[in-house]
Every structure is written in structure tokens, then in C-alpha cells.
Amino acid sequence: MLRLSEEDREMEFLENQIFNATTTLAQRNCLLHLYHRQQRHQNKYNHRCWSSSSSSSSTSSSASFNDECIPSTDASSSSPSFLLWEKFQALELCDANGADLCLPFPYHSSHARRIPAPVFDASLAFALALSYNEDHQLNVMSRVSKYNQLNGIDVVDGDGEDSFILQGSDLHLHYVANANPGGMCFAAPILDRQESKCLANLRGCIYFVAKNQQGCRFLQRKFDERRAEDIEMIFEELVGHIAELMVNPFANYLMQKLFDVCTEDQRRRVVRMLTAHPFQLVRLSLNNHGTRAVQRLVETLTTHQQIQAVVDVLRPGYRILIKDLNGHHVILRCLQCLAIDYNKHIFAAAADHCVEIASDQHGCCVLQRCLLYSDGRYQANLIMQIVDNGFHLAQHPFGNYAVQFVMDMKNPVADRKLMNRFNGNYVHLSTNKFGSNVVEKCLKMWEDARDSIILELLSASHFDILLQDQYGNYVIQSALVNSKGCVHNTLIEAIRPYEPVLRTNPYCKKIFSRPCFKR
Structure with missing residues (x-):
């Protein structure tokens, strides 16, 4: 049984x-x-x-x-x-x-x-x-x-x-x-x-192949061969999915290569597809995969119509993109690859929101590039916005770099206005972690104002506190390096009385180790 x-x-x-x-x-x-x-x-x-109970000693093959x-x-x-x-x-x-x-x-x-x-x-x-x-x-x-x-x-x-x-x-x-x-x-x-070596065998499936790591590499190799019929076949199957594939971890690389090899007519279709929906290109630019594809797209634009279409759809998102980890790279690519006239709205956005952008880690980088790639009234407007807010920005972790960048440009008008903003505030700036860097820059760059800056520092009510300050001591060292003549001697004589007390102070050691204080 x-x-x-x-x-x-x-x-x-x-x-x-x-x-x-x-x-x-x-x-x-x-x-x-x-x-x-x-x-x-x-x-x-x-x-x-x-x-089976009747055949307990036998075992069936299995x-x-x-x-x-x-x-x-x-x-x-x-x-x-x-x-x-x-x-x-x-x-x-x-x-x-x-x-x-x-x-x-x-x-x-x-x-x-x-x-x-x-x-x-x-x-x-x-x-x-x-x-x-x-x-x-x-x-x-x-x-x-x-x-x-x-x-x-x-x-x-x-x-x-x-x-x-x-x-x-x-x-x-x-x-x-x-x-x-x-x-x-x-x-x-x-x-x-x-079978896979013949692209024709993948007809109807290229969209799916593009989202697969191995399949994407296979299609990229087809692009490298530069056969017009292969490019046309791949393009026709992917053009309806361009936006989706640009944010795909694998397919975004294929899209970058597609922008390189496509014809003018195909590129025009791509631009039309990506600019048909408001904010679509902004959304792609904010994506960590999409930003690479959008950057390549910007690099490969060739006609006024293509560039203007892309610029028009990016424009409403400039403020967001400038401060975004991924998006600011797209803005930088526009500044690098497009003519000034196409970037004028980027310059305007940077000037209108100068403090906000200069105070952002990524925005500060974009602001400096705007200064570098602009000219004429666009550049002058940016410089004036930074100068007008110079005292505030000089004390900011990121904003101080924008101020120093303007100083490096050696614009006489901007320098004079910054001097006016800083006059009477050098002691305060010298004890600020970021402002002290700006004051050191002033001592190095502004030869005409150097003596007046040092005299203002010497007039501090508690000069000994400035010497011992964790940031101020670097400003004093910079003053000793850059000063000359009578002002230099005055500075040494002002510091010397504090030597017996402050020589062992950890922040003063470098000051008193200088040759002028050695007997």
C-alpha cells in the first residue's frame, strides 16, 4: 500500500x-x-x-x-x-x-x-x-x-x-x-x-537594451563605428524616450554619445522634444545622471534656434540650478560654451540674487565664473552688487571668496568702494575666521591703503587681544610681511612690549619667532 x-x-x-x-x-x-x-x-x-510496502528492499531509480x-x-x-x-x-x-x-x-x-x-x-x-x-x-x-x-x-x-x-x-x-x-x-x-553583433536583430527592443548596462555599452560601440544606418535605427527607437533615458544610470552615457554623433536634423528633433514641456530640462539638470547628459547637449548645440530654445526653457530655473549640486554644472557649461548674449539672463539672475548666490557653496563658484566670462555692463553690474554687500560677504564662509575674486580683478572703482566699506571695520574683520582672510588680501593687494589699514589695527583699544586672537594673529603676521619703512617700524615697536608675556602664547609664537624680534 x-x-x-x-x-x-x-x-x-x-x-x-x-x-x-x-x-x-x-x-x-x-x-x-x-x-x-x-x-x-x-x-x-x-x-x-x-x-511500496510490497517492495521495501528495492529502490526506484530517480x-x-x-x-x-x-x-x-x-x-x-x-x-x-x-x-x-x-x-x-x-x-x-x-x-x-x-x-x-x-x-x-x-x-x-x-x-x-x-x-x-x-x-x-x-x-x-x-x-x-x-x-x-x-x-x-x-x-x-x-x-x-x-x-x-x-x-x-x-x-x-x-x-x-x-x-x-x-x-x-x-x-x-x-x-x-x-x-x-x-x-x-x-x-x-x-x-x-x-546574434547580438547584428544590430538589426535588436529592432524593436533597443529602448530596453539601452537601459541595460551591457546593452548600453553594445549600442555605444555601434555609435563609435559611425555607420549612418545604425545611428538612424537607434535614434528612431530612442527619440521618444530621450528624457527618460537621460536620467537612467546606464542609458545617460548612451544619450551623451548620441548627441555627439547625431545629424543636425536629429539634434533639432531632440531639442524640440526636450523643450516641449516647461521645466523638463531643468528637472533633468537637477538629476545626478541627467546633468551629464544636459551638459553634453549644451556642448553640441550648433544653431541659434537650438541654443535659444534650450536657454529659454532653462531660464526660469536659473536661480535653482545655480545653487544645486548637479544643476550648477549645467550653468557652468552654458557659461563656458555659449556666447555672452545667450548667458545674459544668467548674469542678471546672479546679480539680482547676489547675496543669496554668493552665500551658497555652489552658487559662489558660479558667481565667480560669471565674473570671469562676462564683460561690459554685465560684469560691472555683478561687481557692484558684490561690492555693495562686501562687508557682509567678507565674513561669510563662501561669500568671502567672491569678495577676494573681485579684489583679484584689480578694478580701481571696485577697490575704492570696498575700501570705503571696510574702513573702520578692519579690527572686527581681523577677528573673524573668514574676514581675516579678506584683510590679509587687502594688505597684500592694496599697496596705497596698506599703511592706513595697519594704523587702524594699531589703534585698537585692546591691541594685545588682537595679537592673541586665533585669526587676528595671522593678520598681524601679514602686516609685518607686507609693511615697509616707518609703518613697519611702528608696528614692531607696538608689538615688542607684549613679548615677555605673549611669547609663549600658542597664537603669538609665530609673531615673535620672526627675525625682527630676535635679539
């Missing part, structure tokens, strides 16, 4: 349902999934030995559902693996090698990430080829694409990265891949790698 456990009864029930004449193909595949999952839970793909073998073809086998295999052949669901099973539709590629399966399950064997090897993904897509041309199988985007759904009538496995009787998973259907 045959003894069946509760698990065996469940397996038997599933088997009966699988081979029920009223079960549809789609239902049968679902039941197979349940069957495999239950079997894996029960014995980790090891064969189940069905023992085959396991594992990565290494397929069900035994020994006719004497009575294992459930072989029995199930025989039934499959009887129903003409597969041939002896399991190569002709049909895929249920719609079929989602992510199934393979959830459900391992024996080799005779063609739908899952097909999926495994997509999941375990990215090269296989490319090749399988190639075969599916070729079959599409004859049978109308549709490939649509899935709900995850490198995921897709096949829709249409039944697709036979041998149209997709050569079945591998040796197993599945890493040994899943062996595909002809030569």
Missing part, C-alpha cells in the same frame, strides 16, 4: 490539476509554479522516493529537479520526476529535450527572480536567461525581436529596472533560445552570441 504524507497529497492534487483536460495553458503554467515551489520547500530539489540534470529517460523509472516528464510529452507540451514549451502571455521577465524551475519549464528557462546573465538578456531580446517581425509579439516596459513584459500569441522556446538539457540557472539556455 502506498503511503502518502500531507505534502505528497498536495503534490498529487497539483499534478491532477495540471493534467486536467479543462486546464488552460496559462492555468497550467501557474500550477506548475506552485508545484515547483512546493517541491523545493519539501526536499530542496532532491528526488522523492516513493516506496532524478532530481536540480541544476545538474534533467529527469531520467530510463523507462523503468517510477520517480515522480520521470512520471511528470512523460505526461508532458504525452500532452505535447515539450519534446524530449523540453525545447518546445509555449510561453503564457503576458509574461513578465521578473518571474525568474522569484521562481527557480526545472529545465523543462520553458517559460522560466527563458526568464532565467534574462536574469542570470546580462549578455543573455541582450541575446534573448535579439531572438524575441526577430520573432516579432513574423508573429507580432509585443515587448513593453516592465515595472522595474531591466524588466519587460512580452505580450501577444504563444511564443515557442526554440524561437528564443536553444534549450540546454544540461540544466538551468547559470547553465540556462545557451544563446548564440553572434
Whole structure:
């Protein structure tokens, strides 16, 4: 008498349902999934030995559902693996090698990430080829694409990265891949790698291939070959997805190369696509992948119409972009690659929000480049905005760099106005971490004002505190280096009385170690 456990009864029930004449193909595949999952839970793909009380000393030959073998073809086998295999052949669901099973539709590629399966399950064997090897993904897509041309199988985007759904009538496995009787998973259907070398085999699937790391590299190599027909084919399949692909971790590199190799007409279509929606290009510029693609786009613009269209859609977002980690790189690229007239609105935005931008880590960099790339009234306006707020900015962690940049420009008008802003405030600035850097710059750059600055420092009510200040002591050292003549001697004599007390002070050591204080 045959003894069946509760698990065996469940397996038997599933088997009966699988081979029920009223079960549809789609239902049968679902039941197979349940069957495999239950079997894996029960014995980790090891064969189940069905023992009979009348033959307790004999052991039936069996085959396991594992990565290494397929069900035994020994006719004497009575294992459930072989029995199930025989039934499959009887129903003409597969041939002896399991190569002709049909895929249920719609079929989602992510199934393979959830459900391992024996080799005779063609739908899952097909999926495994997509999941375990990215090269296989490319090749399988190639075969599916070729079959599409004859049978109308549709490939649509899935709900995850490198995921897709096949829709249409039944697709036979041998149209997709050569079945591998040796197993599945890493040994899943062996595909002809030569197929992927022909771009035509990927027709209809290039959008999906572009989002795959290996597929993206393959397409980039096609661009490197500079064959007009290949570029045209890739472009036509991707042009409707340009914005999406520009922010993809892999495809953004393909988009950058596409902007390099496309024709003027194609570039015009790209620009029209990206500028059709307000703020779309701004959104792409704020993305850590999209910013690279937008920068390359700016670099490759060739006509006035293209440049003006891009500038017009970026303009409302200038203030945001200038201060953004990713977006400010796009602004810098515009400053580098476009003529001053196209960048005038960037200069205007920087001047209108000067303090806000100069006080930002990324905005400060952009502001300095605006000063560098502008000229005439645009540059003069920027300089005056910085100078008017010079005292405030000089004390700011980032703003002080903008002030020093203006000083490096050696603009006489700007220098005089900055002197007026700083007069009477040099002691205060000298004790500020960032302002002290500006005062040192003043002592170095402004030869005409140097003596008056030093005399103002000497007139401090508590000069000894300035000497001991963690920032002020650097200003005094700079004054000793840059001063000359009477003012230099006056400074030395003002410092000398404090030597006995302050020589050992950690902030004064460098002051008193100078040659002028050595006896």
C-alpha cells in the first residue's frame, strides 16, 4: 500500500490539476509554479522516493529537479520526476529535450527572480536567461525581436529596472533560445552570441537594451563605428524616450554619445522634444545622471534656434540650478560654451540674487565664473552688487571668496568702494575666521591703503587681544610681511612690549619667532 504524507497529497492534487483536460495553458503554467515551489520547500530539489510496502528492499531509480540534470529517460523509472516528464510529452507540451514549451502571455521577465524551475519549464528557462546573465538578456531580446517581425509579439516596459513584459500569441522556446538539457540557472539556455553583433536583430527592443548596462555599452560601440544606418535605427527607437533615458544610470552615457554623433536634423528633433514641456530640462539638470547628459547637449548645440530654445526653457530655473549640486554644472557649461548674449539672463539672475548666490557653496563658484566670462555692463553690474554687500560677504564662509575674486580683478572703482566699506571695520574683520582672510588680501593687494589699514589695527583699544586672537594673529603676521619703512617700524615697536608675556602664547609664537624680534 502506498503511503502518502500531507505534502505528497498536495503534490498529487497539483499534478491532477495540471493534467486536467479543462486546464488552460496559462492555468497550467501557474500550477506548475506552485508545484515547483512546493517541491523545493519539501526536499530542496532532491528526488522523492516513493516506496511500496510490497517492495521495501528495492529502490526506484530517480532524478532530481536540480541544476545538474534533467529527469531520467530510463523507462523503468517510477520517480515522480520521470512520471511528470512523460505526461508532458504525452500532452505535447515539450519534446524530449523540453525545447518546445509555449510561453503564457503576458509574461513578465521578473518571474525568474522569484521562481527557480526545472529545465523543462520553458517559460522560466527563458526568464532565467534574462536574469542570470546580462549578455543573455541582450541575446534573448535579439531572438524575441526577430520573432516579432513574423508573429507580432509585443515587448513593453516592465515595472522595474531591466524588466519587460512580452505580450501577444504563444511564443515557442526554440524561437528564443536553444534549450540546454544540461540544466538551468547559470547553465540556462545557451544563446548564440553572434546574434547580438547584428544590430538589426535588436529592432524593436533597443529602448530596453539601452537601459541595460551591457546593452548600453553594445549600442555605444555601434555609435563609435559611425555607420549612418545604425545611428538612424537607434535614434528612431530612442527619440521618444530621450528624457527618460537621460536620467537612467546606464542609458545617460548612451544619450551623451548620441548627441555627439547625431545629424543636425536629429539634434533639432531632440531639442524640440526636450523643450516641449516647461521645466523638463531643468528637472533633468537637477538629476545626478541627467546633468551629464544636459551638459553634453549644451556642448553640441550648433544653431541659434537650438541654443535659444534650450536657454529659454532653462531660464526660469536659473536661480535653482545655480545653487544645486548637479544643476550648477549645467550653468557652468552654458557659461563656458555659449556666447555672452545667450548667458545674459544668467548674469542678471546672479546679480539680482547676489547675496543669496554668493552665500551658497555652489552658487559662489558660479558667481565667480560669471565674473570671469562676462564683460561690459554685465560684469560691472555683478561687481557692484558684490561690492555693495562686501562687508557682509567678507565674513561669510563662501561669500568671502567672491569678495577676494573681485579684489583679484584689480578694478580701481571696485577697490575704492570696498575700501570705503571696510574702513573702520578692519579690527572686527581681523577677528573673524573668514574676514581675516579678506584683510590679509587687502594688505597684500592694496599697496596705497596698506599703511592706513595697519594704523587702524594699531589703534585698537585692546591691541594685545588682537595679537592673541586665533585669526587676528595671522593678520598681524601679514602686516609685518607686507609693511615697509616707518609703518613697519611702528608696528614692531607696538608689538615688542607684549613679548615677555605673549611669547609663549600658542597664537603669538609665530609673531615673535620672526627675525625682527630676535635679539
